[in-house]
Amino acid sequence: MDEALARTAAFPRLRYMGSKYRLAPHLAEVFVELGGHTALDAFSGSGVVSYLLKSLGYQVTSNDFLNFPSIICRAAVVNQTVQLSETDMDKICGTSADGRDFIQRTFDGLYFTQNDRVFLDSAWSHVDQLTGHKRAIAISALVLASAKKQPRGVFTFTDLRYDDGRRDLHLPLREHFRECVAAYNRVVFTNRRRNRAFCGDVSSVDATGHDVVYLDPPYAPPRDDNDYIKRYHFLEGLSVYWQGQKIMEHTKTKKLEKRFTPFSYKRTVTEALRETFKRFKDSTIVLSYSSNALPDAAAIIGLLREVKDDVELRPIAHEYSFGTHSAAKRRDVAEYLFIGR
Ligand SMILES: C[S@@+](CC[C@H](N)C(=O)[O-])C[C@H]1O[C@@H](n2cnc3c(N)ncnc32)[C@H](O)[C@@H]1O
Structure with a gap:
């Protein structure tokens, strides 16, 4: 795991809203605990989580509905040589x-x-x-x-x-x-797996064949926009x-x-999450979500329980730094990881 984290710390850092660069150590712990061989990063954004999954040895499928995130994953995750x-x-x-x-x-x-x-x-x-x-x-x-x-x-x-x-x-x-x-x-570098990168809506991703599915949708904020x-x-x-x-x-x-995207709005996010969980019900689901977004943690647990027997919530502590950039002052918002298996 240390080697994978050292690699991930060197991943070129794009300033990107909601990037999980700083959460890499926590995510790595969870992925190592969950095991499996194949992983989907369905909202890949800056690409840092896909790259972490590659570094941990998974066969990675990356997806985002924007084009530049999928190109970054092609360059760094699909490309091996x-x-x-x-x-x-x-x-x-x-x-x-x-x-x-x-x-x-x-x-x-x-x-x-x-x-x-x-x-x-x-x-x-x-x-x-x-x-x-x-x-x-x-x-x-x-x-x-x-x-x-x-x-x-x-x-x-x-x-x-x-x-x-x-x-x-x-x-x-x-x-x-x-x-x-x-x-x-x-x-x-090569992790000797056939990694793939797609550009499309999460609802069109082939849901089969992923041991682990990481979901990091945009957070529906109570106000403002994302x-x-x-x-x-x-x-x-x-x-x-x-x-x-x-x-x-x-x-x-x-x-x-x-x-x-239905994930960005109060009135559509709940149904979008329900649909997404249902799509990936045959995989272990790991969801990142923010504590000040909607719906709240209890509602998300309820949605996950519709398709998973074992649902766990892990709040992530704030005080850590990772990589060469010291952790910026964190706002008063907790990151949640929900795990459904
Ligand atoms: C919170 S960011 C992901 C951040 C990423 N995990 C990282 O570490 O950089 C959410 C991403 O979801 C993408 N997105 C939003 N709606 C989507 C949809 N319906 N289908 C696929 N991707 C979507 C956005 O383009 C954005 O890159």
């Missing part, structure tokens, strides 16, 4: 192959510097010629580089109001990209060079259309 070479990197960082300028035209004055936007366009002109895992690493690195350079990693505003002079906000995107490729290259597209639309668009994506032109941030 391929790295991006210095030559590949030099090419991607060189002059444009076709002079495309979609990002420069569309996001002028909104995000990054002009040089950064030129770089993103020209980098994509080369990425378009890559296939397979090399392409996945290159896109993952572009996504991570863009998230690092954007204040707080979210694309809900277009000015530099959060600029605190940090290196990440000033390093040219091209340099960020090189660092991010190196970071993804470093975490490539819209992933609103925060990460730029990363989602970038991951496919906006091909087939519809930008809401009247929005200041040039965001993409909101993606409906």
